[in-house]
Amino acid sequence: MRNDSRLSRMLHVLIHMDRHEHSATSEMISKMLNTNPVVVRRTMAGLRERGYVSSEKGHGGGWTLARPLSEITLLDVYNALGEPHLFAIGPAGDQPQCLVEQAVNSALADAMQEAEALLLRRLGSVTLKQIADEFEAKLEARSAAAYSCAS
Amino acid sequence: MRNDSRLSRMLHVLIHMDRHEHSATSEMISKMLNTNPVVVRRTMAGLRERGYVSSEKGHGGGWTLARPLSEITLLDVYNALGEPHLFAIGPAGDQPQCLVEQAVNSALADAMQEAEALLLRRLGSVTLKQIADEFEAKLEARSAAAYSCAS
DNA sequence: GCCATCTGTAACAACACAAGTGACATGACG
DNA sequence: CGTCATGTCACTTGTGTTGTTACAGATGGC
Ligand code: FES
Ligand code: FES
Numbered sequence: 180m181r182n183d184s185r186l187s188r189m190l191h192v193l194i195h196m197d198r199h200e201h202s203a204t205s206e207m208i209s210k211m212l213n214t215n216p217v218v219v220r221r222t223m224a225g226l227r228e229r230g231y232v233s234s235e236k237g238h239g240g241g242w243t244l245a246r247p248l249s250e251i252t253l254l255d256v257y258n259a260l261g262e263p264h265l266f267a268i269g270p271a272g273d274q275p276q277c278l279v280e281q282a283v284n285s286a287l288a289d290a291m292q293e294a295e296a297l298l299l300r301r302l303g304s305v306t307l308k309q310i311a312d313e314f315e316a317k318l319e320a321r322s323a324a325a326y327s328c329a330s
Numbered sequence: 331m332r333n334d335s336r337l338s339r340m341l342h343v344l345i346h347m348d349r350h351e352h353s354a355t356s357e358m359i360s361k362m363l364n365t366n367p368v369v370v371r372r373t374m375a376g377l378r379e380r381g382y383v384s385s386e387k388g389h390g391g392g393w394t395l396a397r398p399l400s401e402i403t404l405l406d407v408y409n410a411l412g413e414p415h416l417f418a419i420g421p422a423g424d425q426p427q428c429l430v431e432q433a434v435n436s437a438l439a440d441a442m443q444e445a446e447a448l449l450l451r452r453l454g455s456v457t458l459k460q461i462a463d464e465f466e467a468k469l470e471a472r473s474a475a476a477y478s479c480a481s
Numbered sequence: 482g483c484c485a486t487c488t489g490t491a492a493c494a495a496c497a498c499a500a501g502t503g504a505c506a507t508g509a510c511g
Numbered sequence: 512c513g514t515c516a517t518g519t520c521a522c523t524t525g526t527g528t529t530g531t532t533a534c535a536g537a538t539g540g541c
Contacts, residue, residue, distance in 0.1 A: 180500060180525050182420025190434040191422065198430075204516065212422065215501055220517065236517045237509025253437070263499090264418045267527090269333025271342065271363065279349075282465040283341040286404070290452035298445035305437060314433035328428065331496055331529055355487065366530055371488065387488045388538025415527090418498095 183263055185222050188212050189256050192223070193231070194311050195328060197248050202241035211328060225259040248311055254303035265295055334414050336373050339363055340407050343374070344382070345462050348399050353392035376410040399462055405454035416446055 192208055205216035212219065223242060226232045233245045270284040343359055356367035363370065374393060377383045384396045421435035
C-alpha cells in the first residue's frame, strides 16, 4: 500500500468501461483491480458526482461511462477524486516563529509548487482517449489479435 | 505527521548551525525543532556520512558544520537523506498483465517523472547559502535588530 | 580510575491515511 | 416479494514517518 493508487485505478477503469459497452458492476470492476467492491464504489463516487460515470441500482445495474473519453482529462479525474496530496514531503511546522525556518519552507514550497503546476498541467493536457489510442496502436503493432480483458 | 519533513528540518538545522559557530548537541537541536534528540541523530546520520556535518562524542561534543553553506545544495541534503519518496501517488500494480493498465501507468509515470526531474533540478540549483542570504536580506529590510534563535 | 556528557543504535509505541472488509439500508427489476 | 446492485457506515489492516525509552560506547575533566 505504498502509494495512493486511486488515480491510476480510476484511469484504468474508465478506459476499461469504454471498451465494454455494457455496464459493469462494482464486483466485476473490483475483480479486475484486484480489490474490493466497496473500495470501487467509494472511489468512483467522486467520478459520479462530476458526471463522468453514472451508476444504477438493481437488476442489470452497475456503472456506465457517461461522457466520451475524449472529454475527460487525467486532471479531471484527479480533481474528481478530491485532489489528494501529490507530494510525500512537506514543511515541518505550520506557522513557525523562526524566520530561518520560514525562509526554508518558503524556498521548498516554491520548488514544490512549480513541480506541482507542471504535473497538473501535464495531467490536464492528456485525455483518456489519448491513452486509449496509444494503447490501441501499441497493441496493433505487437499482434493482430483483438485484446479483451480477463474479466 | 502528515508529511515527511526531514528535508525541511535538515535545511533549517544546517543554516542554524552556520549562524552559531559553536557545536550544537542533539538535545539543543531537538528543542529548536520541537522534536526528540534521537530523531535528530537518526536524521542527521545521513548528512554525516556525506561529510556535510561532523559529530563528536563526550564533553563539549555535538554537531558541527563541516562544509560551507555555499557548497551544499538542497539536492545534496535530499540525497543524503536517502532520496525519500517525493510523491504520495503512484501506480496500482507493480507489473500488471493488463495492457491498458500498463499504458495508464506509463502515461502517469511519464508525467510524474517530468515533475520529479523539475523538482530535483530546482533543488540542485539552490544552495543553502542562497536561502541564508535571502533570509538576511529580508531580516534587514524588516528591522535593524540582529536575529538570534530562541535556543 | 571515575563520572558526567554526548553520540549511536536498537526496539517499540503513536499517528495518519489509503486500502481492505463486513454489515445493513435502499432502490430497481422481474 | 426476492434478487441484485448501489450507498454508506464502522472497523481493521498495512505502511511509513515520528516519538520515546533504554542502553552501549566514546570522550574529556576531575
Ligand atoms: S482494461 Fe484492464 S482489465 Fe479491462
Ligand atoms: S535558525 Fe531557526 S532555531 Fe536557529
